[in-house]
Amino acid sequence: MRASLRSLLILSILMGIIPSLFAQQKTKIRFEGANSMKNLNLDEQKLIRYIGNVRFSHEGTRMICDSAYHNPDENWFNAFGNVRINQESSTITGEHLYYDGKTSTGKIDGNNVKLISDDATLTTKTLYFNSKEKSVYYNTPGVITTEDSKLTSLRGYYYDTSNQIHFAGNVVMENPDGKIYTDSLSYNTNSEMAYFFGPTYIFNEQNFAYCEKGWYNKKIEQVSLQYNAYILSKENKVFGDDIYYDKSTKFARITGNAVLVDTVNQAFVYGNKVNFWEDSENAEVSGNPHLVKIDNNDTLYLKADVFKIISKKDTITPDSTHRFIKALHNVKFYRSDIQGLCDSLIYFTHDSIVKMYSQPILWQNENQMTADEITIYSKNKKLNQIDFIGNAFITSVEDTNYYNQIRGKKIVVHFSDGKASKIDVNGNGQAVYFIRDGEILTMANRSESARIFIVLKNNKISKVTFKQKPLSNLYPIKKVEPEDITLKGFSWQPNKRPKDKYDIVPKNFILLPAEKGNEGRLKILNNEDIQHIPFKEESHRVENYAKPGNLKKDKKQDKLNVKGKSRKPLKFKDIER
Structure with missing residues (x-):
């Protein structure tokens, strides 16, 4: 995307083309x-x-x-055939020219009108062109070319007094870095600010970007994409109300309904504000951030006050980058x-390890699990092992007011096919579990041992083994x-305990925002004619503020006015040879 935005630099070429056409004085045509x-x-005209x-010649x-x-007398002329206008380094060629020295306005037309400068x-x-207004415009399709760049549009306007250049109607900018298709574009030659309005499509070899409003500051190399904005690459998608990028600092910021998508790993990050540092590939997400990770047929929903996404180069494989996500506060x-x-919480994306800190609580089926620190391991996108370190405690309901309990310095729960199968208790192990006679609860067992092994079947304790210095007490349940x-x-x-995904994400949650410019993107890629969708913010369109004034074409403009009368301009065929 950044490379494609450099296509906007082509706008500055008009700075050298147009000012040379204008003059301040009102003098006779010579x-x-x-x-x-x-x-x-x-027709009563002395010609x-x-x-x-x-x-x-006129004013240089x-x-x-x-x-x-x-x-x-009226200080105008009508010229035909191989018309050529020269002023310093600029040249205009065409087939017909009407020039009025009194108003310093001119119109040149033909099948191949060219304005050449440098x-x-x-x-x-x-x-x-109008030297009094210091303006020039074309209302037939125009193409501006340089050695390696091209800009096309249906209309173009330039106002020297405000240093403004405007292009409207199917504007296309292209160079070796990429192409930009937009509805309307305005560029200020003084501030070097470009504004684009309406559906805008930006292409290069790696990325596609879309927005319906935006700006680009050539001087300090900053860009902002707004209104239904998003960027697509081979492996990622980025959405936001405003996607901002500063090339000098390599810093990006997304504000309002931000969505970051890892299409390869099926991971989605949401928030109202995202800061991204390109060099380090680190990011910070705030404003009700939440994450969605799709694994097989299951989906993880995670929220916190702040997400920090950190990238680290692999020490063994330098070309590989590992990322982990820090979720901070109210996770x-x-x-x-x-x-x-x-x-x-820390989530390591490359191996799906999750580490939980500061009074963590886990629920898995009937079990509630706590510790000072919890580490979750997955294998083949299923739970494989959970380590509970420091004041580890596992609880489940056996019956009303009766709870199975396991306590120790460290507890490791092993899973088979995603279900808990074994529990290993190390250090000051304690356990409370209950014995039934059929469906009737009869005995309670309280045991202690330095090491305890527990086998589970259907999430129930099936076998308990005490390895070191066991101590056990049985209590009749009554x-x-x-x-x-x-x-x-x-x-x-x-x-x-979170009951469902809506304890994590908003009720109106949508997994992926609509790619509103996708239809136009596909038409461009298929080399079809693209008709831009009318932009809702009509007041922002170029035509609504880039008014050409008396340069607007009307029926009288193509006539010669002589002593209050009007007649069509003389044609080349009317000239006697």
Whole structure:
């Protein structure tokens, strides 16, 4: 995208083309010579007809043609055939020129009107200029070319007094770096600011960008894409109300409904503000940020106050980059097979390891699990192992007011096919579990051991093995006291458990914003004619503020006014040879 935006630099070529056409003084048109001449009286006009190598000059501009009708009194002439206008380094060529020295306005037309200045050329069929207004415009399709760049549009306007250049109607800019298609574009030659309005499509080899309003500051190399803006690349998508980029600092900012999409790993990050540093490939997401990660047929939903996305180069494979996401403060997540909350969390994208800190709580099926620190490992996109380090505690409901409990310095839960199968308790292991006779609860067992191994079947304790210095007590269920079956640190907190994805994401959540310019993008890629969709913000369009004033074409403009009468301009065929 950044490379494509450099296509806007082509706009500055008009700075050298147009100002040279203008002059401040009002002087008589000077006839310099011709092969033959004849005085005529036509429709009460005193005219002079010139034929062959006709030459005029006016305020430093020389005009050459094959033949002309000149009215010295009214200070205008009508020129035909091989018209050429020269002023310093600029040249305009065409088939017909009407020039009014009194108003310093001119119109040159033909099948191939060209305005040439240095290494830039404008080609169109009709060109109007006004030295009094210091303006020029064309209302027939025009093409501006340089050695390696091209700009086309249906209309173009230039105002020297405001240093403004405007292009409107199917504007296309292209160079080796890429192409830009837009509805309307305005450029200020002084501030070097370009504004584009209406559906805008930006292409290069790596990226596609779309917006419906934006600006580009050539001087400091900053760009802003707004209104339904997004950027597509081979592996990523970026959406936002305003996508801003500063090339000098290599810093990007997305504000308003920001969405970052990793299409390869099916990861989606949302927020109201995203800061991105290109050199380090680090990012920060704030403003109700949340993350969605799709794995197989399941989806993880995660939210926090702030996300920090950090990139690290692989020390073994330098071309490879590993990323991890820090979720800070009020962290909560939901997946159908596991839910959790904590104050901070780190997610390593390359191996799907999750680390939870500061009073973390996990829920998995009937189990509530807590510790000082929790680490979650996945394999083949399924739970493989969970480590609970420091004050580890696992709780599940056995029956009303009766809870299975496991406590230790470290607890490791092993999974098979995504389901808990074994629990390994290390250091000061304690366990409370219950024995049934059929469906009836009969006994409570409270055991202690330095190491405890527990086998689970259908999420229920199937076998318990005590490895070191076991101590066990059995209590008849009818005689057991609460303190006999309650381990230190027990806290059952079902109300904190996320119930579904809408505890994480808004009720109106949409996975992916609409790519509103996609239809136009496909038409461009298929080399079809593209009809721009009318932009809602009509007041921002070029035509609504780039008004050409008396340069607007009307029926009277193509007529010669003589003593209050109007007549069509004289044609080349009317000239007697």
